Amino acid sequence: MIPSFDLSIEVSEQYDFDRKSLDKIGENKWVKNQWPLVYFIQNGTTNIAYVGESTNALSRIRNHLDNPKRTVLNKISIIGSDKFNKSATLDIESNLIQYITAEETFKLQNGNFGLINHNYYQKDLYKDLFKEVWNKLIEKKIVSKSLTEIENSELFKYSPYKSLNEDQYNSVLEILNGLCEKSSNRIFIRGSAGTGKTILATYLIKLLSSEVSNINIEEFNDDELKEVNYIQQFQLKYPDAKIGLVVAMSSLRESLQSVFRKIPGLKSSMILSPSDTFKIKDKYDLLIIDEAHRLRQYKNIGWRGVYKKNNQKLGLDDKGNELDWILANSKNQIFFYDGAQSVKPSDINESYFDNLIKNANTLNLELKSQMRVKGGNDYISFVDQLLHVRRKETDRFKINDYELLVFDSLKDLYNELRVKEERYGLSRLVAGYSWPWLSDSRLKPAPNVFDIELDGLKFKWNSTPKDWVNSANAFNEVGSIHTVQGYDLNYTGVIFGREIDYNKSTQKIEINPKLYFDKYGKNGADSEDLKAYIINIYKTIMYRGIRGAFLYACNEGLRDYLKRNVETYKKEVPFRVLPFENVKPYVNSVPLINITAAAGNFSDQQMHSELTWIELPMHISAKEGYFVCKVVGESMNKKIPNGSYCLFKQDFGGTREGKIVLVQHQSVQDSDFGAGYTVKEYHSIKSQAEDSWIHKSIILKPLSDTPGFSEIILAKDELSELKVIGIFECVIQ
Numbered sequence: 001m002i003p004s005f006d007l008s009i010e011v012s013e014q015y016d017f018d019r020k021s022l023d024k025i026g027e028n029k030w031v032k033n034q035w036p037l038v039y040f041i042q043n044g045t046t047n048i049a050y051v052g053e054s055t056n057a058l059s060r061i062r063n064h065l066d067n068p069k070r071t072v073l074n075k076i077s078i079i080g081s082d083k084f085n086k087s088a089t090l091d092i093e094s095n096l097i098q099y100i101t102a103e104e105t106f107k108l109q110n111g112n113f114g115l116i117n118h119n120y121y122q123k124d125l126y127k128d129l130f131k132e133v134w135n136k137l138i139e140k141k142i143v144s145k146s147l148t149e150i151e152n153s154e155l156f157k158y159s160p161y162k163s164l165n166e167d168q169y170n171s172v173l174e175i176l177n178g179l180c181e182k183s184s185n186r187i188f189i190r191g192s193a194g195t196g197k198t199i200l201a202t203y204l205i206k207l208l209s210s211e212v213s214n215i216n217i218e219e220f221n222d223d224e225l226k227e228v229n230y231i232q233q234f235q236l237k238y239p240d241a242k243i244g245l246v247v248a249m250s251s252l253r254e255s256l257q258s259v260f261r262k263i264p265g266l267k268s269s270m271i272l273s274p275s276d277t278f279k280i281k282d283k284y285d286l287l288i289i290d291e292a293h294r295l296r297q298y299k300n301i302g303w304r305g306v307y308k309k310n311n312q313k314l315g316l317d318d319k320g321n322e323l324d325w326i327l328a329n330s331k332n333q334i335f336f337y338d339g340a341q342s343v344k345p346s347d348i349n350e351s352y353f354d355n356l357i358k359n360a361n362t363l364n365l366e367l368k369s370q371m372r373v374k375g376g377n378d379y380i381s382f383v384d385q386l387l388h389v390r391r392k393e394t395d396r397f398k399i400n401d402y403e404l405l406v407f408d409s410l411k412d413l414y415n416e417l418r419v420k421e422e423r424y425g426l427s428r429l430v431a432g433y434s435w436p437w438l439s440d441s442r443l444k445p446a447p448n449v450f451d452i453e454l455d456g457l458k459f460k461w462n463s464t465p466k467d468w469v470n471s472a473n474a475f476n477e478v479g480s481i482h483t484v485q486g487y488d489l490n491y492t493g494v495i496f497g498r499e500i501d502y503n504k505s506t507q508k509i510e511i512n513p514k515l516y517f518d519k520y521g522k523n524g525a526d527s528e529d530l531k532a533y534i535i536n537i538y539k540t541i542m543y544r545g546i547r548g549a550f551l552y553a554c555n556e557g558l559r560d561y562l563k564r565n566v567e568t569y570k571k572e573v574p575f576r577v578l579p580f581e582n583v584k585p586y587v588n589s590v591p592l593i594n595i596t597a598a599a600g601n602f603s604d605q606q607m608h609s610e611l612t613w614i615e616l617p618m619h620i621s622a623k624e625g626y627f628v629c630k631v632v633g634e635s636m637n638k639k640i641p642n643g644s645y646c647l648f649k650q651d652f653g654g655t656r657e658g659k660i661v662l663v664q665h666q667s668v669q670d671s672d673f674g675a676g677y678t679v680k681e682y683h684s685i686k687s688q689a690e691d692s693w694i695h696k697s698i699i700l701k702p703l704s705d706t707p708g709f710s711e712i713i714l715a716k717d718e719l720s721e722l723k724v725i726g727i728f729e730c731v732i733q
Contacts, residue, residue, distance in 0.1 A: 012078040030080030049106035053093040102156035114224035160206030167369040176230035193543035194372030197336035248294040252486040274322035277329040287330040297321040375402030403548030410455035427491035433518040434497025492545035496553040502561035575614035589613040625650035638703040645733040648726030660728035
């Protein structure tokens with residue numbers, strides 16, 4: 001059994017940050033006893049702040065008062081606990097720097113030197129200390145956003161203030177040593193998906209851009225001093241250094257530009273496309289290249305004119321590539337690379353990078369620790385073995401803290417993914433490019449055009465290529481490799497498309513090029529190359545989920561192969577399910593229906609034997625037309641708690657005014673239920689016409705304590721397509 005201790009965190013009053021208050025601050029019990037503590041200095045008017053930790057806080061505060069940069073700050077809070085030790089306060093300090101930066105109330109004066117996830121005795125016991133610290137800061141109205149809200153933000157995920165693990169931090173020191181002392185003008189860092197390559201890239205550019213000329217070294221610990229010394233050397237070597245972060249993928253590039261706009265000392269103009277490296281007259285002193293495996297060659301690209309002109313500037317023919325541009329336009333380069341994430345023929349061939357690695361001027365490093373996926377390196381290895389059919393183990397793969405399941409039904413997968421979206425956010429469906437993009441806005445499609453129809457569900461491909469994972473309608477759409485590569489998700493629903501299958505006879509993965517619709521992804525690629533690209537795509541997609549991955553395969557052969565290696569999802573319901581031979585429809589049982597099946601008018605289209613029949617609770621009698629659905633979401637939480645099983649009866653006519661209804665309409669885009677159907681309170685606006693009346697409009701009203709849900713208003717010309725499937729009776733579980 002893991003021991004535990006009571007949490008007791010104190011956040012002091014806000015003392016004035018000036019010399020007159022030193023005596024009062026000195027009476028704080030944590031300061032007085034020279035206990036390890038954390039402090040927060042701020043100016044609530046200008047929203048500038050500084051975070052620090054110390055075992056001799058009074059001396060450290062005096063140093064801050066001597067620092068001209070701190071004179072803009074006017075209040076200080078002391079954060080203390082009898083459970084604090086030096087290692088714990090270092091952890092809390094680095095976490096506060098990460099979260100306060102991403103929370104966006106304050107701009108921090110802190111640099112990002114020495115931000116490390118420290119390992120120390122009984123660290124697991126201290127994991128809740130930071131949560132309690134944050135709760136206290138919310139109580140004091142110093143911050144307002146929850147940790148979960150911050151963790152899902154773009155700024156948190158790509159912040160240069162992220163704490164590094166020891167593997168990453170040691171790499172930082174080797175990189176700085178190479179740039180400053182070994183004069184390595186080319187550094188090459190390999191790392192598989194999730195090893196923190198983008199985090200390290202943003203950390204480095206912030207670090208090397210930091211102002212350290214008039215720095216007070218007494219404010220820093222040993223880890224910070226190591227980096228400060230290297231930064232000073234680099235800045236002496238390259239005064240006013242021109243540094244850029246090159247990102248080949250436009251979606252990720254725009255996300256990083258948005259982050260850099262919000263970080264003091266950084267500019268969005270530091271984020272470059274490979275073509276942008278031609279923008280300045282002189283060479284860049286340093287270019288950091290993230291996702292270098294996505295740099296392009298002159299093959300299967302849609303912008304050949306610009307590409308040719310760039311090659312001509314360097315005296316190159318069509319064999320010139322974006323790697324050549326970067327080498328020509330910079331004095332030093334740091335490449336972050338993973339050949340297993342190359343997904344298109346336009347990606348530069350691995351042999352070019354092999355030549356770079358073998359060059360005598362190249363310093364080669366490798367990142368090994370898994371930063372993204374809670375399943376760790378074991379999960380990464382499993383996915384690689386699974387999709388290359390190299391796995392020798394016969395047991396299904398399981399690992400603590402990671403939820404990996406294969407589904408027989410996409411409906412079940414989507415419902416479970418919706419539960420994760422409600423709880424954690426950033427849970428998305430992603431698929432291989434096995435369906436043409438009919439809903440592409442450039443084709444000006446009709447509103448009711450869908451790209452993917454599976455298992456009774458209809459989806460469109462991502463409606464935006466820019467930062468799709470954070471877009472408003474993303475949960476109701478399907479993303480592709482081009483919209484998720486480089487991004488983190490909490491849960492990924494992976495649809496293995498029609499183009500990929502498993503041949504049980506040959507025991508090999510097989511690809512059908514005719515069912516692969518990324519023309520730039522397959523033109524010019526032979527069958528083996530295309531297979532390698534497609535397997536890389538699915539590996540990369542499976543690596544996106546921090547907490548879990550839900551798998552569904554269109555082809556039965558592949559689904560069976562996945563089920564031999566991965567646990568199969570089993571739907572659990574809080575009712576007794578009757579074998580069909582014991583079922584007396586609507587006498588001893590009613591059907592339990594997926595909400596989308598109900599919207600498809602199940603009673604008309606399905607035989608009784610195809611339905612799942614359940615017993616109702618003793619106090620409810622089964623009646624003709626009754627059915628049960630699980631209602632997920634917060635839009636009706638005043639009447640229907642999220643995740644409730646509800647009893648409905650089929651709509652046989654009569655007034656619906658003021659009743660809660662399950663309806664179907666092609667124009668509905670409900671944030672809880674997705675496209676085509678919704679549960680809402682029904683209201684009708686009518687007009688009199690002689691001896692009769694007609695509907696002018698129907699209003700479907702949410703009943704929620706949660707802000708952000710809007711009424712759905714259907715006008716007269718839309719009402720003919722409205723179908724009321726069921727009338728809500730009660731919540732039964």
